[in-house]
Amino acid sequence: MVTIYDIAKQANVSAMTVSKVINNTGKISEKTRARVKKIMEEMNYVPNSMARSLVLQETKMLSLLIPDITNPFFTTLARGAEDAAMRLGYKLLFGNSDESLTKEKEYVDMILSTRVDGVLFSAASDLSEPHLQTLRKHRIPFVLLDREVPGVESDAVTGNSREGARKLVEHLVGLGHRRIALVNGSLSVSTARDRLDGYKDALKLNDIPFDESLAFESSYKHFEDEGMLRRMLELPDPPTAVFAGNNFLAVGLIRKLLELGVKVPDRMSVVCFDDLGASVIDPFFTVASQPAYQFGAMGIQLLVDRIKGATTPEWKKLVLPSELIVRGSSGRPPA
Amino acid sequence: MVTIYDIAKQANVSAMTVSKVINNTGKISEKTRARVKKIMEEMNYVPNSMARSLVLQETKMLSLLIPDITNPFFTTLARGAEDAAMRLGYKLLFGNSDESLTKEKEYVDMILSTRVDGVLFSAASDLSEPHLQTLRKHRIPFVLLDREVPGVESDAVTGNSREGARKLVEHLVGLGHRRIALVNGSLSVSTARDRLDGYKDALKLNDIPFDESLAFESSYKHFEDEGMLRRMLELPDPPTAVFAGNNFLAVGLIRKLLELGVKVPDRMSVVCFDDLGASVIDPFFTVASQPAYQFGAMGIQLLVDRIKGATTPEWKKLVLPSELIVRGSSGRPPA
DNA sequence: AAAATTAAGTTTACCGATAACCCCAACATA
């Protein structure tokens, strides 16, 4: 590989002069500058960013840790982060924890040894807390994305899960539903708790008692059934609508419902959080849509501000609104 | 940040001894080893991988460049690559070129300055050739993924697009279709050309003449219509089936068809390459399914073999089969 | 008992870049 010393030799100058040409610093005559530049071109010189990072103590790399790379919400978020990072002159090191704490830990170790300048962190669950403490201990700035983690103070970009959930459920109530089930992600994830709260809010506002036998906990990754659905349908007073904690849960749920011959929305309405991405033929789901791209873009912005110290010491909390989009999966309850 | 020198001082040994403990090399007594390890723990030491890379001349990082991060085919491929890379002790630097040559070039520059050990490259188009030549010039090993690039010899993992296309079209012929349209990606992408060839193969095998007015060129990113569909339907002898070059084209196509009131598969059958991922409620498309995860995993394997010189000099070409999966989007032509 | 090994570390140089400081001639100023 060509180094500044090779260039320096060819150009009959010192390595420092070459460095100055590269960085446009110091006093170099136009003649020398041009000569050095020409030689750099000819020799296909590319600066070694590791050597530079070592002395500058910054890598110009950020890391993005997401819990599910197959979920369109997170891939869209990733695009937003990537675009913003590139625009601000940073590279982005992706990590996909697959909602697994073990994998997440491996990524945190990697992040530390890579000396990235900051991390965009979408936690696998509340149990990610030690990982975040590790980052904090090593003074690596981070911004939480989508999910807050109890016991961890930091900058964060989240959605308004509680309000979004309330709007979805109130939409169902407005259609005439009174028996509304909740199929949620794991309650060890903050958004799942918020969505549960929003669900309860909506019930309370409409004088519907909270019925525990209608509230289920599954996983955001996929709908873990284990007969839950059948039990739900066999209830003395079964639900006429379901609020699914996220897009994948809704998909899994509907698949099962179809299998069981339960038509949506005729016999059962289904609403959920988050859109389903570009690969859907017929946007069918009534959703609380979140601006996923913005999550990523704003997250990077906050992170870079923090890295550069271009912000006040208080933690910045950005809450992005979700939008209720009514489509075909929700309708009036059967008579 | 804690360095080996800090550790060395605490442990009353030289930095080299610490280095040897870390790498399990050289001769160090069990006593010293234990003491140094304990101190590393206590001080939360994490090796600086840049410093190490600088002297070892290897980064243990690979780069994966894909053209569309929103497409489930590529995200699944990415997961395969990520898992394999981590298993082999490599980090993965993702890049999303968005099918844009400009972005792709930016990533290539980044790759060079980051000194990654190798690149998994899914080219935006044939015009990516100069980018690959740049990598070659700098002796960065790469493996082409999914798409070949004319004028570039290299290791590659591809699908059998020609055969997959033939199978899909023969399936349509078997159902009784004779007027079969092709809505393809840009012909500057190798898979699109192969799929066109496979389409022609199937026609020829069944004595159906190739009709140019039924072959359209769009983009793999999304269905660019511009009245193409209307023209197609208004043909004197309109098609009864369409073979779409990939999943996104099929989705775009079906959306338009639904808008125009053309029922699938009743009035029009649609088949395509590649599955649609986990966010689909009801697997509906008849597809040639490719083992996307394997593309990534095998690609990494090939790449690492090449990096380590654990392979013969000839270029390895891995062709992964595609599987015809018949579902609801294809049926008999209308009577 | 002398020579040869070996165990356990240490010293030195280097990877490729940059910051901070130094140098010297040419010109301007008092």
Add this chain to the structure above:
DNA sequence: TATGTTGGGGTTATCGGTAAACTTAATTTT
């Protein structure tokens, strides 16, 4: 004439680690 000042560049030390060669005392071999 003596003294700044400035343009254009060079020297040296350093970032955090590792390879290779070197040291020294203890142990083994002959």
